[in-house]
Amino acid sequence: MALLPSGVFAESYAADRALVRTGKQWVALGLFVAFLFVLPLIFGTRLTAIGNGILITAIVVVGLQITMGYAGQITLGQAAFMGVGAFAAAALARAGAPFWLCIPLGGVAAAVFGLLFGIAAARIKGFYLALTTIAAQFVFQLAIVNLPTDLFGGSHGLSVPAASIGSLRLTTETSIYYLNLIVCIIMVCGAFGIVRSRYGRAFVAVREDDVAAGILGINVVGAKVLAFLIGAFYAGVGGALWASYIRFISVEQFTLFNSIWMIAMIIIGGIGSIVGAIVGSVVVRGLQELVTALGPVLNEVFPAFGGQLVFAGMNLVLGGLITFFLIVEPKGLMHRWNKLKQAYRLWPYPHA
Structure with missing residues (x-):
């Protein structure tokens, strides 16, 4: 159950189901959407x-x-x-x-x-x-x-x-x-x-x-x-x-490999979370771009194996990420984020 600041409570079922319930949440959402629209200009x-x-x-x-x-x-x-x-x-x-x-x-x-x-x-x-x-x-x-x-x-x-x-x-x-x-x-x-x-x-x-x-x-x-x-x-x-x-x-x-990448994204972001799917997409696509960007460097260091090393690096990143999150945080990044938010709202009364 989501924890809300003191004084914020729902008076109807519609209000209880609302995604954005506080003024700070509306401001944060507005700033985030505005950032997305100005991103190409920056x-x-x-x-x-x-x-x-x-x-x-x-x-x-x-x-x-x-x-x-x-x-x-x-x-x-x-x-x-x-x-x-x-x-x-x-x-x-x-x-x-x-x-x-x-x-x-x-x-x-x-x-x-x-x-x-x-x-x-x-x-x-x-x-x-x-x-x-x-x-x-x-x-x-x-x-x-x-x-x-x-x-x-x-x-x-x-x-x-x-x-x-x-x-x-x-x-x-x-x-x-x-x-x-x-x-x-x-x-x-x-x-x-x-x-x-x-x-x-x-x-x-x-x-x-x-x-x-x-x-x-x-x-x-x-x-x-x-x-x-x-x-x-x-x-x-x-x-x-x-x-x-x-x-x-x-x-x-x-390909089937692309389908497996997509499953990795929801595992990393958090299974059963729409925001988690988006977070997983950002993390995995970012890592893919990072590995791809290392391609020219690998080609210079290992001219005979540069391309193969990039592909092997993709496989290594995929397997490593899935294994890491299944062992360390099987519920994904959004679960960890929600726990951090709840701990912050309860501080300094962690026993509550």
Whole structure:
């Protein structure tokens, strides 16, 4: 239970469910959002590009958090759902569809693909469900490679037209950053609304004990399917934004390894926390950029092994982070942050 300052209390259920409840919280939130909007003006193009990657990744990982963190449905196919959204949006854009329509339709295409595995989740769970969702990666890759190349590019990849809204072309890092930021804010607000609704409570009940949830009258099958639909939709929206940002997509960009990275993000940030998914995205993407930045240095020191060392470093960072957090802080960074906040509010009365 969250601890609030003395004198702050709820007088209604709506007030009790509010995310922002004090004036200081409103000020902090406003300053943080303002910082996000002025970030491209303060920092250079390189950091803005990193911000674009973080925003797109955060959307996809928030969807994974709903499926896995809240509903407890293990999935190793989030990168495949992202790829479906990317290729669907790219194909629509190449066919002349408006850009503003390609983003949600990319999410819908991914949700339809995710529906297949949501149905499977109704019958299996745990390790077997994880193995089933791995099939999403292979189905996605085989479909893209074998479908007509003029539609999806096959194994050669697919070029994507520049994003545009009306007469405004979004071709610079800054313009794309603001697009990604606005969409990310919308999707995160939607995620908070979902997990705090009756559907979110049903997800948590199914995660804790699906048999007991069914006895209580919750539609367990419907909750599992809906969790996969929502998670895949978020991944599809992120994939559509990625396609418009990178301007060239291929199946190699959406691999099983990427899905494992996404799971690492929610483990590090905190399973069952929307903010934790965002924090995990920032931490892991930041470490990825750091390891990549060391590439030129490694190439100079080890000219014969520089590229291999970077890839090995990525694997080492991923495995090390997952192992460290599972042992030291299995509930993630947000759990540790919440404990620090509670300790600060109780000080100097730690016995309270």
